[in-house]
Amino acid sequence: MKPRTIKTLGYLISSLSVLLLGVASWSGLAGKPVLQLCLALGMAASIAGMACRWLSYQIEKDGEAQAGGPANAPATTTAAE
Numbered sequence: 001m002k003p004r005t006i007k008t009l010g011y012l013i014s015s016l017s018v019l020l021l022g023v024a025s026w027s028g029l030a031g032k033p034v035l036q037l038c039l040a041l042g043m044a045a046s047i048a049g050m051a052c053r054w055l056s057y058q059i060e061k062d063g064e065a066q067a068g069g070p071a072n073a074p075a076t077t078t079a080a081e
Helices: 003-029 033-067
Strands: none
C-alpha cells in the first residue's frame, strides 16, 4: 500500500471516529441546544482540520512530483545552525 493511500485512509478513519463519537454523545445533550451546537461545530471543525491537512499533503506531494522529488526541495535550516 502506498503512503499516500495510507494517509488518506487514516484521515477517513479519523473523520468516521469523530462522527461516531458525536452520534454517541448527541442523545446525552437532549434539551441543551447550546451544547448540541458546540458538539456539531466541534465535529465540523475537527473534520475540516483533517481535510485541510490531507489537502496540504496532496499539494506537497504533487509539487514534489512536478519538481522531481523531495531532493529538489529548498534546504531548511535547524535551530542548532
